[in-house]
Amino acid sequence: MMIKDVMPSFELFQPTQLKDAFALLDRYGKDSWKMAGGYDSLSWFKERAKKPKAVIDLSGIAEMKGVRETADGIEIGALTTLTEIERHPVIRAKFRLLADAAAKVASPQIRNAGTIGGNVSQDARCWYYRSGLPCYRAGGNTCFADTPQGVNREHALFDSDRCVAVSPSDTAPALVALDAKFVIKSAKGERVIGADEFFIGPKIDITRMTSVAHNEILTAIRISNAWAGAHFYFEKVADRNTWDFPLVNVAAAMSVKNGVIENCRIACGGVSAAPRRLTAVEGIVKGKPAGEDIAKLAGQSATRGASPLNYNQFKIPLMANLVTRAVRDARA
Numbered sequence: 412m413m414i415k416d417v418m419p420s421f422e423l424f425q426p427t428q429l430k431d432a433f434a435l436l437d438r439y440g441k442d443s444w445k446m447a448g449g450y451d452s453l454s455w456f457k458e459r460a461k462k463p464k465a466v467i468d469l470s471g472i473a474e475m476k477g478v479r480e481t482a483d484g485i486e487i488g489a490l491t492t493l494t495e496i497e498r499h500p501v502i503r504a505k506f507r508l509l510a511d512a513a514a515k516v517a518s519p520q521i522r523n524a525g526t527i528g529g530n531v532s533q534d535a536r537c538w539y540y541r542s543g544l545p546c547y548r549a550g551g552n553t554c555f556a557d558t559p560q561g562v563n564r565e566h567a568l569f570d571s572d573r574c575v576a577v578s579p580s581d582t583a584p585a586l587v588a589l590d591a592k593f594v595i596k597s598a599k600g601e602r603v604i605g606a607d608e609f610f611i612g613p614k615i616d617i618t619r620m621t622s623v624a625h626n627e628i629l630t631a632i633r634i635s636n637a638w639a640g641a642h643f644y645f646e647k648v649a650d651r652n653t654w655d656f657p658l659v660n661v662a663a664a665m666s667v668k669n670g671v672i673e674n675c676r677i678a679c680g681g682v683s684a685a686p687r688r689l690t691a692v693e694g695i696v697k698g699k700p701a702g703e704d705i706a707k708l709a710g711q712s713a714t715r716g717a718s719p720l721n722y723n724q725f726k727i728p729l730m731a732n733l734v735t736r737a738v739r740d741a742r743a
Contacts, residue, residue, distance in 0.1 A: 418456040421463050427471045429628065433598035436626045439465040445628060446470075447490055447529035450521055455534075460543045475528070475630050478502065484635040486594075489528025489628075493582070494519070496527055506634055508643035508664055512585035515647045518654045528629045531583050531593075531609075532621055535576035535684075536656055537566070547573040547617050556720070563720040565658060568727065569683040572613040575720060576684060578620065581647055583610065583686040584662035587678035589638050594631040595623055603633070610685035620684060638664045638676075642741040646733055657681040659730050663737035665701075672696050672705070677737060679713070679730055689713055689734065696738055703739060710735030 421444075426432045436443055444463035446452040447470065455461040469475065475490040478499050485501060496502055496513040503510045516522055516530060535541075535548060537556055545551030556563040557575045566575040586606055593609040595602050604622070611622050623629055647660040657680055665675040675696055677689045692709045699705045713734040714727045 419459055419462045422465045423468060424465060425468045425471050429472055429474065429596065432467055432469060432472065432628060435465065435467050437598060441625055443467055448525040450525055451529060451533040458541060460541060484633060487527055487632045489630050489632065490526050493522035493525050493527060493530060497522065505639040506589060508588060508645055508662055509582065509585045511645040512582045512662060516581045527582060527632060530580050531586065532623065532629060533579060534620060536579045537576040540576060548576065559721065562722065564722040566720055566723055567683050568717040568719055568723065569687055570612050571718065574613040574617050574684065577681050578610065578684060578686050579656045580680060581657060581660055584660055584678035584680040585645060586632065587686045587688050588662040588664040588676045589634050590676060592633040593629060594633060595627050596630050597627040612684040640743060641665060642667050642743050644737040644741040646736060648729060659726055659733055661733040661737045663741050665741045667701055670700055672699055672701050677734065682726060682730060692734060706735045706739035709738040
């Protein structure tokens, strides 16, 4: 019998500088665990599904906090809380899409401590995986959700490869739509990558949902002014209005001039292991007059190629309707 809600012992470290965090990661290797706000981490520990020997609490590293204006946009420290992002005047004025997405995460209490870095880095929420069963993602040789008896109402429509878990983040699709860049550092240096490299699916690595290696830390997220003040739309559908993960969410950024959609980026969460950028939809709407007709066509096109499971067929019309509303109702 597994004992729940009793965390296994570990050594806790609270560095105040990145160099010390990197040294700890190198010292403990795969026996270490990086923790930001702690909400995903503590859940793993209480379930005893993860048993690190060393937990590295990053919350004391000041350089990873706050929103800074730069010459060509903004840089958001990975430890910036979701509440600060939701309320920050520059983000609300230039990149309201991200503020709207952050406002939909969990509950006010969680947003007060939960971080943007933690939200985009959280692991899959599939209950088979979280319960410690030996699925593919956990190193086993089966997917318990993708079976005739599997409970898979919340699982993937696209890009399944052995694992059908989905990206649970609300801010991730917004960052994809804003063409954000992710700053990742280690003791060896820094790399800056786009969302298409940051978020990964099981075909690349089934054991993780981002490309951040064990000895690396996501330190910041950069958004350029290219999409500042664009027409934005974010919507999340979940079973509950608070404290719940998306069944499907959508984020859209569109530049509209004289009633014509000149450019756009649209992404959905809750439908695949990584936020799904809808490039086909983007191609359809570019250069077209904004309105009901093109919005309906966008919605119909969004779900092409979907492969529903036994209990998540409802996600197909849900996703189509969300994309339709995103194209139709995006506002500056």
